[in-house]
Amino acid sequence: MAVASSSSVDVEPASASPSKPASDAAAQRASSSAAVSPLSADASPDHCDSSSNSSAASQRDAEIQSAAALRSEEYRQLFRLPPEEVLVEDFNCACQENILVQGHMYLFVHYICFYSNIFGFETKKIIHFRDITSVKRAKTAGIFPNAIEIFAGGKKHFFASFLSRDEAFKLIVDGWVQHGNGAKAIMENQDSASESSFRDNGVEPEKVKISEIVDDIDTTNRREDTSAPEDSNLLPTIEDDNASTAVREFQDSVEPLAGPVLTSEPSSPAKSWAWKLEDSDAPEIPECYTKVAETTFQITVEKFFSLFFSDDAVEFMDSFHKKCGDKEFKCPSWLPHDQFGHARNVSFQHPIKIYLGAKFGSCQETQKFRVYKNSHLVIKTSQEIADVPYGDHFRVEGLWDVRRDGNECCVLSVYINVAFSKKTMFRGQIVRSTLEECREAYAIWVDMAHELLRKRSLEQKKGLM
Incomplete structure (x- = not known):
């Protein structure tokens, strides 16, 4: 349950970023300065109430429209777009350059724009819908389904770390169909699908589009809402053997947010893990790990696991994450694994404490546990967090030794190691801020654990009275 630092590089930018517009502040000023005219003392109560409510509602609508217009105009000028362009929606995401650059995607009527300002380094992209030849969903690192890949003007643009990937994808496809060559491209693909074959690394736009359409079909089939999308009439029916094989391969490659360790489902709703002691000693703690917490509990090791890490402890874990400001906590059941003993993948949204970029980052955490001689419990965690500067350069490894x-x-005893996969000049600062945040988070966890044990002890005493 390691906590990746959301403020790993806490450097104040040279200038305020337009990714968080001044129009928001203007909207607040407009709201605070607005005044409602006092009602006449001679007016009837019913007339006063209806007039007041109608006036207030109209004023709120006007303020909202004014703020939206200011915001749209600010971003239009930022990207120097034609005067008739209107901002449709914006999304937190990252653009893949030499590194993954965190910023915002801004969808206009005829353009897809991206802007980032990190530590004074600006990144700006402008893509016209008419230049797009292909749009498809993609996966970050081949695992996390939170990316969109766009081919335009002979170039590939890779956007990742979306918090609302499917919503952004639908708006992009809608814009492409309405204002670009999307409808024509999809129909051409529909005509050629019966005689096309796929290669995993194909570069022909038609083949990329087929993969996208297969992705759209697969996503639609997995939705709980069975209503067909508005553009479902554009989806081709792929019948040839090569295409069918590609469909099956693509569907087999689609995985949920859970990582590769969870490759099977429990055969029954019964407990999917077993408290099984191995006939070997626990390995030594690697020197690269730093101790960030230690405490003693008046319970057995098995009881510790049952209360705080078992499938029955999800409520406690959810409470801990909420205490840390996290949201959308998801925790599947433990599953047996030949290499790791037992494993599961946890996901949640973690608040980001830096000035620029998204407010929450997507965290993916793999948890594994083994029980060695003398009930020596070892829980290992590995966590990655998107949407933070240099988040793709490192992961946070945790080790719970009980x-x-x-x-x-x-x-x-809880230990932490910040493992880097790429070099960065901010390595020292990332390690320091991550360890500091982990110490704070695990102090909260320890307090909550002891409080739970105190409550259980009181309940047991009351039961005996």
């Missing part, structure tokens, strides 16, 4: 202390006690 040793038996006598017959009815156990000692918990």
Whole structure:
């Protein structure tokens, strides 16, 4: 349950970023300065109430429209678009350059724009819908389904770390169909699908579009809402053997947010993990790990796992994440694994404490556990967080070491290691801020754990009275 630092590079930018517009502040000023004319004392109560409500509602609508117009105009000028362009929607995301650059995507009527300003370094992209030849959903690192790939003007543009990927994808496709060559491209693809074959690394736009259409069909089939999308009449029916094989391969490659360790589902709703001691000693703690928390509990090691990490402890874990400001916590059941003993993948949205970029980052955490001799429990975690500067350069590895202390006690020690996959000049600052945030988070966890045990002890005493 390591916590990747959301403020890993806390550097104040040279200038305020237009990715968070001044029009928001203007809207606040407009709202605070607006005044409602006092009602006449001679007016009837009913007339006063209806007039007041109608006036207030009209004023709120006018303020909202004014703020939206200011915001749209600010971004139109930022990208120097034609005067008739209107901002449709914007999304937090990252653009893949030499590194993954965090910023915002702005969808206009005829353009897709991206802007980022990190530490004074600006990145700006403008893509006209008419230049687009292909749009498809994609996966970050081949695992996380939070990316969109766009081919335009002979170039590939890769946008990742979307919090609302499917919503952004639909708006992009709608704009492409209405104002670009999307409808024509999809229809051409529909005519050629029966005689096309796929290559995993094909560069022909038609083949990329077929993969996208297959993706759209697969997503539609998996939706709980069975109503067909508005553009469903554009989706081709692929019948040839090569295309069918590609469809099957593509569907087999689609995975949920859970990582590769969860490759099977429990055969029944019964407990999917077993408290099984291995006939070997626990490995030594690697020197690269730093201890960030330690405490003693007046319970056995098995009870510790049952209360805080088992499938029955999801409520406690959810409470901890909410205490840390996280949201959308998801925790599947433990599953047996030949290499790791037991494993599961946890996901949640973690608040980002830096000035620029998204307010929340998508966290993916793999958890594994084994029980060694003398009930020595070792829980290993590996966490990656998107939407933070240099988030693709490192991961946070955690190690929970729980040793038996006598017959009815156990000692918990938590260790952290920040493992880097790429070089960066901010390495030292990332490590320091990550360790600091982890110490704060695990102090909260320890307090909550002891509080839970105190409540259980009181309930047991009341039950005996």
